[in-house]
């Protein structure tokens with residue numbers, strides 16, 4: 001594998017809009033839990049492309065499914081039926097226990113679909129969402145994102161949104177009135193600091209009249225040790241949004257509506273040219289097929305290994321999360337820890353000023369977890 005010369009690899013950098021504070025690391029190849037930079041240096045990818053590469057880079061099963069579909073049909077439009085989208089809808093319905101799917105291309109789009117669906121189904125425009133929550137950057141998704149610094153440059157946004165603190169049942173109940181059609185929650189606030197919701201809070205939300213929507217863009221598809229994170233919370237939501245890990249890195253998003261709440265979208269109510277793309281859906285079918293008990297046992301085992309090894313390190317204030325979505329509250333700046341880890345060949349994420357986030361591929365091995373622990377111990381001791 002020859003390295004790509006740095007001048008070739010970085011050409012065009014200044015022609016990209018500076019919407020991201022990108023690290024100066026040109027990623028050119030990936031396999032399993034590893035990626036390589038343009039100089040041929042290997043890194044252990046414990047960010048997983050921000051919780052996206054659920055089965056590891058270049059996993060042969062979704063790769064074969066996508067390749068087979070690429071050679072058959074890339075696009076047909078939603079004027080016609082296609083087999084991969086119907087197969088994926090059926091697989092996701094089975095996992096949910098009876099649901100209809102709308103397919104789109106990203107997490108934010110899946111949230112937009114949920115917001116529109118709730119309005120159409122209930123006739124109410126109000127939404128209760130969480131302080132610190134994150135649902136995406138499009139105007140509707142940003143309106144329900146509980147991070148004012150992200151919202152403020154773009155006000156006025158969509159009206160009718162009330163924010164309550166995670167796990168504050170009293171505030172949640174007080175925020176719901178006749179205008180509210182949707183309570184939208186992340187089972188674990190991901191970008192907002194890896195904050196798990198408590199079962200009692202979620203049960204209280206489910207008992208209220210509005211539709212209950214879970215944004216599982218980050219927590220879904222096995223990330224927390226069950227196919228959906230809500231399976232560990234003792235409730236069944238009306239709506240679920242999915243994206244990130246669903247097609248192992250090909251663009252896809254999905255809104256699932258459980259059968260009890262189904263039937264409110266009619267032709268013309270919503271759409272997306274690329275939604276249900278056959279290649280993405282074929283890869284996603286392969287991913288969903290791979291999320292079995294053995295893989296989920298591995299997620300829980302690797303999670304326990306990480307939690308046990310990191311617990312009590314002097315540089316760590318607290319540890320939280322579920323499965324392979326782990327937040328490490330550090331005394332230092334999280335950005336400094338991320339930079340130090342990269343120098344040692346380990347890629348990790350932040351989720352706030354003092355939260356380092358781990359979201360490795362769900363297929364990460366025990367040896368790779370040991371390697372990551374070695375690096376984190378070196379930095380956080």
Ligand code: PLP
Pocket residue numbers: 106107108109111134135136137186190191215216217218243244
């Ligand atoms: N919802 C959640 C919970 C997310 O974590 C994200 C992205 O991080 C989004 C929605 C937005 O997804 P996308 O970036 O694919 O639009």
